[in-house]
Amino acid sequence: MSEVMAGTAGIRGRAKELDAADELAGLRARFVLDDVVYLDGNSLGALPAAVPGRLDDVVRRQWGELRIRSWEESGWWTAPERIGDLIAPLVGAAPGQIVVGDSTSVNVFKAVVAAVRLAGEGRDEILVDATTFPTDGYIAESAARMTGCALRPVAPGEVAGALGPRTAAVLLNHVDYRTGRLHDLPALTAAVHEAGARMVWDLCHSAGALPVGLDEHGVDLAVGCTYKYLNGGPGSPAYLYVRSDLQDRFDSPLPGWNSHAEPFGMRREFEPAPGALRGRVGTPDILSMLALEAALEVWDGVSVEAVRAKSLALTDFFLECVAAYVPDGAVESLTPAAHAERGSQVALRCPDAGEVMKRLIERGVVGDFRRPDVLRFGFTPLYVGFGDVERAARVLAETVGT
Incomplete structure (x- = not known):
C-alpha cells in the first residue's frame, strides 16, 4: 500500500471511530436524507421527518x-x-x-x-x-x-x-x-x-x-x-x-x-x-x-452545548482532511482556526470556485459558492457525520486536482 493510500485509510478509519462515538449520531434519523453529503445547511436546513x-x-x-x-x-x-x-x-x-x-x-x-x-x-x-x-x-x-x-x-x-x-x-x-x-x-x-x-x-x-x-x-x-x-x-x-x-x-x-x-x-x-x-x-x-x-x-432532548462541541469537531476534522488530501496551494481557508472565532462553516478560497462547486454537487457533495472565489461548507451537527466530512474532503481533492 502506498503512503498516500495508507494515509487515506487511516483517516477513513478515524472517521468511523468518531462516528461510532458520536452521541448525536442518532439524530440523523429525524431528517429526510439520502446518500448525498449535504453541507449547505447554512443556507437551507434539511427537511425534518415530522414536517410533512x-x-x-x-x-x-x-x-x-x-x-x-x-x-x-x-x-x-x-x-x-x-x-x-x-x-x-x-x-x-x-x-x-x-x-x-x-x-x-x-x-x-x-x-x-x-x-x-x-x-x-x-x-x-x-x-x-x-x-x-x-x-x-x-x-x-x-x-x-x-x-x-x-x-x-x-x-x-x-x-x-x-x-x-x-x-x-x-x-x-x-x-x-x-x-x-x-x-x-x-x-x-x-x-x-x-x-x-x-x-x-x-x-x-x-x-x-x-x-x-x-x-x-x-x-x-x-x-x-x-x-x-x-x-x-x-x-x-x-x-x-x-x-x-x-x-x-x-x-x-x-x-x-x-x-x-x-x-x-x-x-x-x-x-x-x-x-x-x-x-x-x-x-x-x-x-x-x-x-x-x-x-x-x-x-427535543438536544443540548446546544453538545451541538457546539460536535460542530467544532466536524470543522476541525474537515480542515485536517483538506490539509491531508488537497494539493498544496489549491485552496486557502478563510475560516479562523481558533475555536473562539469559528462558527459552524468552513470557507475555502480557490480559483474557479463556481465551477468547482458545480462539479462537487454533481459528485454528491453539496455546499455553495459565493462570488468571486469562495466555497462554503456548512456543518449541521444534527445530521452531518464524520464520514460525510472525510468524503467531502476527498471529493474536493479529486476535483481541484483535475
Whole structure:
C-alpha cells in the first residue's frame, strides 16, 4: 500500500471511530436524507421527518375541516409567541421574549429603528457591520434615513474604537456569512452598552449551531432566520428578540393590528400589546409557522452545548482532511482556526470556485459558492457525520486536482 493510500485509510478509519462515538449520531434519523453529503445547511436546513405529516394535518384537518375555528381551537393565534418560546432556549433566552413572524429583513428594520428610539435624544449615528450580508446594510441605511441618523459602516473588530456619544445603535452579524468568522458577542455587547448605545445582533448563522447567551450577555435586541440551522424550511418565518426589561419601551416602526393591545377592537388609536407581542405586525403566515413548529421538535432532548462541541469537531476534522488530501496551494481557508472565532462553516478560497462547486454537487457533495472565489461548507451537527466530512474532503481533492 502506498503512503498516500495508507494515509487515506487511516483517516477513513478515524472517521468511523468518531462516528461510532458520536452521541448525536442518532439524530440523523429525524431528517429526510439520502446518500448525498449535504453541507449547505447554512443556507437551507434539511427537511425534518415530522414536517410533512404535520403540514398534512394543518392543511386537511385544521384548515380543511375546522377552517376559521382553528385560530382558537388549533392555536393558530398564539403560534408566534408559542414558537418563539421553543426557539428561546436555543439562543439562551427566557420565555416571553421572542416572537416569530415576518422575514429577517423586516425584523432587522423593526429592531434597528426601535434601538435608535430606545437610545434617546442626542444620539444620531448607527454603526453597521461593514462586511455584513448586503440586506442588513440596505435595511440599516433605510432605518438611518427614517430616524435622521448617519450610517457608519465599520468592521466588527473596529466597533469598540468607533463608539462615541452620538452612537445610538449597532447592528452586527454574530457569524460572518462569507467566512464563518464568529464575532465576540459578549465583549462587543458590553462595549456598546458602556458607550450608552443599543445592540442589535443578527443570529442567522449562529442560532442552532452554537450557544448565543442573549439573556446572559444582556443583548438588547436580536433577529434571526429559521431556515438554516433551525431547519424550518424555505422562507420560514424569522424571529425577533426583545429583552424583557425593554419591552414596555419597544416602539416598533411597523405597528399592525396583530401588535395592538386589543386587536379585535378595531380602534383608530394604536395601543401596543404588552411584552414581546408588540413585535408582531400582521396576520401570521400559519402554514410556514406550523411547519417550523414541527421542525423544532428535532431539538427535543438536544443540548446546544453538545451541538457546539460536535460542530467544532466536524470543522476541525474537515480542515485536517483538506490539509491531508488537497494539493498544496489549491485552496486557502478563510475560516479562523481558533475555536473562539469559528462558527459552524468552513470557507475555502480557490480559483474557479463556481465551477468547482458545480462539479462537487454533481459528485454528491453539496455546499455553495459565493462570488468571486469562495466555497462554503456548512456543518449541521444534527445530521452531518464524520464520514460525510472525510468524503467531502476527498471529493474536493479529486476535483481541484483535475
